[in-house]
Amino acid sequence: MSGPRVVLVGPMGVGKSTVGQLLAERLGVAYRDTDDDIVAEAGRSIAEIFVDEGEDAFRALEKRAVRRALTEHEGVLALGGGSILDADTRDLLAGQCVLYLAMDVEEAVRRTGLNTARPLLAVNPRKQWRELMEARRHLYEGVATAVVATDGRTPEEVSQVALDALELKEA
Numbered sequence: 245m246s247g248p249r250v251v252l253v254g255p256m257g258v259g260k261s262t263v264g265q266l267l268a269e270r271l272g273v274a275y276r277d278t279d280d281d282i283v284a285e286a287g288r289s290i291a292e293i294f295v296d297e298g299e300d301a302f303r304a305l306e307k308r309a310v311r312r313a314l315t316e317h318e319g320v321l322a323l324g325g326g327s328i329l330d331a332d333t334r335d336l337l338a339g340q341c342v343l344y345l346a347m348d349v350e351e352a353v354r355r356t357g358l359n360t361a362r363p364l365l366a367v368n369p370r371k372q373w374r375e376l377m378e379a380r381r382h383l384y385e386g387v388a389t390a391v392v393a394t395d396g397r398t399p400e401e402v403s404q405v406a407l408d409a410l411e412l413k414e415a
């Protein structure tokens with residue numbers, strides 16, 4: 245089946261961009277991120293889209309961006325943290341090489357802090373993150389070919405564990 249070499253899923257701040265770019269380098273392919281595609285197309289930040297149009301409108305843009313990237317991109321692709329909420333998107337991920345990057349709540353708070361660029365974590369990030377993960381954990385696990393815990397590992401270590409888990413060879 246054609247499609248990206250690796251699709252990265254996981255919650256905000258888990259390291260999809262950092263590890264995704266490392267994996268792309270090591271595999272000798274390009275890196276792409278659907279959040280960046282949405283921002284480029286809309287000409288606004290994700291926080292602005294949430295505020296101006298609401299989450300539902302953002303999810304509609306996201307669904308389209310993910311479908312397009314899964315068709316067009318053959319390298320490493322990071323999906324927005326909430327893209328797996330959509331059942332059609334989860335169907336599209338069946339048969340793809342999907343890496344779920346995981347972490348616990350304390351690590352999440354350390355990494356994302358109070359960064360307002362992530363609108364879903366803008367208020368009480370620890371509680372918000374727990375609730376998001378309760379709703380999403382099984383969805384991430386359901387689409388995953390492999391799950392890699394990122395806690396206590398450097399991005400380089402995470403990328404090595406991921407290559408091993410997915411049985412991918414470096415370029």
Ligand SMILES: Nc1ncnc2c1ncn2[C@@H]1O[C@H](COP(=O)(O)OP(=O)(O)OP(=O)(O)O)[C@@H](O)[C@H]1O
Pocket residue numbers: 254255256257258259260261262263279325355356394397398399402
């Ligand atoms: N394995 C790691 N150990 C420690 N810090 C990390 C690790 N991976 C990423 N980070 C740091 O955590 C923060 C979030 O990483 P990154 O932006 O790659 O996550 P993301 O999943 O792409 O988040 P987003 O939801 O914004 O797309 C960054 O400051 C990054 O440097």
Ligand SMILES: O=C(O)C1=C[C@@H](O)[C@@H](O)[C@H](O)C1
Pocket residue numbers: 255256279290323324325326327361362363364
């Ligand atoms: O987990 C989420 O719902 C989100 C994650 C980010 O990647 C962005 O797509 C946006 O901030 C929403």
Ligand SMILES: [Mg+2]
Pocket residue numbers: 260261262277279322
């Ligand atoms: Mg990212």
